[in-house]
Amino acid sequence: MKRLMSGNNAIGEAAVLAGCTCYFGYPITPQNELPEYMAKRLAAVPDGVFIQAESELAAINMVLGASVAGARAMTSSSSPGISLKQEGISFLAAQELPAVIVNMMRGGPGLGNISPAQSDYFQATRGGGHGDYKIIVLAPASVQELADTTALAFDLADMFRTPVMILGDGMLGQMMEPVTFPAKKKERHLAHADYVLTGAKGRPARLVKSLILDPKEAEDHNWKLYRKYQRIEQQEVRYETFMLDDAAMAVLAYGTAARIARGAIKRLREEGLKIGLIRPLTLWPFPNKIIQDTAKHLHDFFVFEMSTGQMVEDVKLALEGKARVHFYGRPGGVVPTPVELSRIISRHYYQSQKRKK
Amino acid sequence: MKKVYAEVLDEMDLREKAICVPPAGCAVLAYDYIDIDMVEAPHGRGAAVATGIKRVRPENLVFSYQGDGDLAAIGTAETLHAANRGEQITIFFVNNAVYGMTGGQMAPTSLLGQKTTTSPAGRDPGREGYPIKVCEVLAQLGAPAYLERVAVNKPAAIRNTKKAIAKAFQYQLRKTGFSLVEILSPCPTNWKLNSVESCAWIDDVMSKVFPLGVIKETTC
Structure with missing residues (x-):
C-alpha cells in the first residue's frame, strides 16, 4: 500500500x-x-x-x-x-x-x-x-x-x-x-x-x-x-544512468540536483540534444568506472551541484584529464528550475559541438 | 582507585554484568588491569556513551570513570544532562584538581591560587574563575539519586571510598537513578609534591574546598 x-x-x-x-x-x-x-x-x-x-x-x-x-x-x-x-x-x-x-x-x-x-x-x-x-x-x-x-x-x-x-x-x-x-x-x-x-x-x-x-x-x-x-x-558502488547510450554529453548530478537535471535533460532531448545522465547513488564509494567507461564514447561531462563545486573534483579525478568537465552550481540554498539548468547545459553543449568541428 | 572498584565488582559478583566506559586521560588504560567489557568514549562523552549502553542493556551494570577535565570541562553538558534525566548509570569522578595526562594544566577543579602549567601565577578567580563543585552542582537537580564525595589518600578514606562505590552500584542495580561518586585523588607528579605530602594536601587543603561526605541521597 x-x-x-x-x-x-x-x-x-x-x-x-x-x-x-x-x-x-x-x-x-x-x-x-x-x-x-x-x-x-x-x-x-x-x-x-x-x-x-x-x-x-x-x-x-x-x-x-x-x-x-x-x-x-x-x-x-x-x-x-x-x-x-x-x-x-x-x-x-x-x-x-x-x-x-x-x-x-x-x-x-x-x-x-x-x-x-x-x-x-x-x-x-x-x-x-x-x-x-x-x-x-x-x-x-x-x-x-x-x-x-x-x-x-x-x-x-x-x-x-x-x-x-x-x-x-x-x-x-x-x-x-x-x-x-x-x-x-x-x-x-x-x-x-x-x-x-x-x-x-x-x-x-x-x-x-x-x-x-x-x-x-x-x-x-x-x-x-x-x-x-x-x-x-x-x-558497493551504486549509480543510475538515464539516456546515456547515444549521448554526446553526460550530466552528473546526485540527489535533488539529479531530479532537476533529469527534467532539464528531458526538455533538451525534445529539442534533439543528445544528453544523458549519470546519477551516483553512492557518493563514497564514488562510481569512477562508469565515468571512465563513458569517457570512451563522449568527451564532455557536465556536473551540476547545489554548491560551488565539490563532486566535480571527484569527476575530474575519475577522468584523469581524459575529457572536458563543465560545471554549473547554485550554492546557498538556491534550487534552480529544470528550465534554468537546461539553458546552461544547452549553451555548453553547443559550444562543445562547435569545438569539435 | 582502579583496585578499589575492581574489588567491589568481585565482592558484589558483578564482573560478568559490568560494562565500563573509560575516558581519555590516564584512566583509559583501565582495561590493562581490569578484566571486564569496556568501550572507550571520546573525551568528555562518557555519560552519553554510558546512556546509550544502559538504555539498550538495562540488565547490565554500566559505569564510566572520568577525570575532572573530562567530566567538568569538556563533558559538563553530557554529565549534567545524564544526571538530570536520571539515567540509571554510575559515574566515578576522579578529581585531582589538574589535567594529569597532558602534563599538569589547570582543571575546572583547580583550587584558587593553585599553580599549574597554564595558571603559572596561581588560579585567580578574576581571570580563571572558581573551582567547580560537581556534586553540589548536580545536587540542585531533581533526578540524581546518590552523590557522595570521598578520597583515596589514606586507608580509612579508601575503605570509605569502597563503601561509596558499593552503594552507588546498589543504587543502579535497584534502578533508583543516577549515581556519582567524586573521588579526591592525589597527583604527586603534577602537584610537584611527594606522595606523603600529596596525601596530606588532600586533607589540609583540597577537602576544605571539596568537603567529603554524602552530598545528596534519596532513599534506596
Missing part, C-alpha cells in the same frame, strides 16, 4: 522496519520531522529508545553506546549539527561500530539558512572528522529512495561495521511523495557480533577502543581499515 509521507517521516518508518530500536538527536531544521516521528514511533516498539539529546555531540555518542551494546541505532541532523557529530563519527569508524547518520543538508557555511543545499559533499565523502577513514555515503533522490536507502544503510553498516551516512537535503526531507514499505519487519542479520558488549559472562572480556599508543600497531589498524574501504569500493 502506498502512503503519502514526507521524506523525513519515511526515513523514520523505514528505519523502524529495518530493526532500528534507538534514535538519538537534537532539533535542527530542516529535519525535525524525523526525531518527532521517532519519538512517537519508537514508543510503540518493544525496547524502543528515543532520547532528545542535549547536543549533537551527546546524540552521536549515545549512538556509539547503543551500537556497542548491540542495537541498531541512528541519529539525524542538518549541516551545522553534522559538523558537531564528526568527532563521534571518527570514533565510530575507528572502533568499527555500525551506525546510521542522516544529514538533511542546508545552505552554509556557518549558520547559513534552512534551504536545501549540497554543500557538505566534501565533509561527507572525505570522512568528515579527524584521521584516515571513510564512511559510506548514500544519495537518494526521492521519498521512496529515502526509505529504501535507509534499510540499505543499516545493512551496509552491519556488514562492514562502519558508520553510513544518508546525504539528503531540506527539499528531500520536507517534500511529500507516495512511498511503499516492506510488508514485514526485517530480521537483523549481524554477521560479526563479537564486538557487542553484554558483560563478560562465560567469555573473555571485550574491549572496543581506538587508542593505540604503539605507532606500528596503529599503522596496522589504519591499513586494516583501508583494506575494508577497498572492499567497499569494489563491492
Whole structure:
C-alpha cells in the first residue's frame, strides 16, 4: 500500500522496519520531522529508545553506546549539527561500530539558512572528522529512495561495521511523495557480533577502543581499515544512468540536483540534444568506472551541484584529464528550475559541438 | 582507585554484568588491569556513551570513570544532562584538581591560587574563575539519586571510598537513578609534591574546598 509521507517521516518508518530500536538527536531544521516521528514511533516498539539529546555531540555518542551494546541505532541532523557529530563519527569508524547518520543538508557555511543545499559533499565523502577513514555515503533522490536507502544503510553498516551516512537535503526531507514499505519487519542479520558488549559472562572480556599508543600497531589498524574501504569500493558502488547510450554529453548530478537535471535533460532531448545522465547513488564509494567507461564514447561531462563545486573534483579525478568537465552550481540554498539548468547545459553543449568541428 | 572498584565488582559478583566506559586521560588504560567489557568514549562523552549502553542493556551494570577535565570541562553538558534525566548509570569522578595526562594544566577543579602549567601565577578567580563543585552542582537537580564525595589518600578514606562505590552500584542495580561518586585523588607528579605530602594536601587543603561526605541521597 502506498502512503503519502514526507521524506523525513519515511526515513523514520523505514528505519523502524529495518530493526532500528534507538534514535538519538537534537532539533535542527530542516529535519525535525524525523526525531518527532521517532519519538512517537519508537514508543510503540518493544525496547524502543528515543532520547532528545542535549547536543549533537551527546546524540552521536549515545549512538556509539547503543551500537556497542548491540542495537541498531541512528541519529539525524542538518549541516551545522553534522559538523558537531564528526568527532563521534571518527570514533565510530575507528572502533568499527555500525551506525546510521542522516544529514538533511542546508545552505552554509556557518549558520547559513534552512534551504536545501549540497554543500557538505566534501565533509561527507572525505570522512568528515579527524584521521584516515571513510564512511559510506548514500544519495537518494526521492521519498521512496529515502526509505529504501535507509534499510540499505543499516545493512551496509552491519556488514562492514562502519558508520553510513544518508546525504539528503531540506527539499528531500520536507517534500511529500507516495512511498511503499516492506510488508514485514526485517530480521537483523549481524554477521560479526563479537564486538557487542553484554558483560563478560562465560567469555573473555571485550574491549572496543581506538587508542593505540604503539605507532606500528596503529599503522596496522589504519591499513586494516583501508583494506575494508577497498572492499567497499569494489563491492558497493551504486549509480543510475538515464539516456546515456547515444549521448554526446553526460550530466552528473546526485540527489535533488539529479531530479532537476533529469527534467532539464528531458526538455533538451525534445529539442534533439543528445544528453544523458549519470546519477551516483553512492557518493563514497564514488562510481569512477562508469565515468571512465563513458569517457570512451563522449568527451564532455557536465556536473551540476547545489554548491560551488565539490563532486566535480571527484569527476575530474575519475577522468584523469581524459575529457572536458563543465560545471554549473547554485550554492546557498538556491534550487534552480529544470528550465534554468537546461539553458546552461544547452549553451555548453553547443559550444562543445562547435569545438569539435 | 582502579583496585578499589575492581574489588567491589568481585565482592558484589558483578564482573560478568559490568560494562565500563573509560575516558581519555590516564584512566583509559583501565582495561590493562581490569578484566571486564569496556568501550572507550571520546573525551568528555562518557555519560552519553554510558546512556546509550544502559538504555539498550538495562540488565547490565554500566559505569564510566572520568577525570575532572573530562567530566567538568569538556563533558559538563553530557554529565549534567545524564544526571538530570536520571539515567540509571554510575559515574566515578576522579578529581585531582589538574589535567594529569597532558602534563599538569589547570582543571575546572583547580583550587584558587593553585599553580599549574597554564595558571603559572596561581588560579585567580578574576581571570580563571572558581573551582567547580560537581556534586553540589548536580545536587540542585531533581533526578540524581546518590552523590557522595570521598578520597583515596589514606586507608580509612579508601575503605570509605569502597563503601561509596558499593552503594552507588546498589543504587543502579535497584534502578533508583543516577549515581556519582567524586573521588579526591592525589597527583604527586603534577602537584610537584611527594606522595606523603600529596596525601596530606588532600586533607589540609583540597577537602576544605571539596568537603567529603554524602552530598545528596534519596532513599534506596
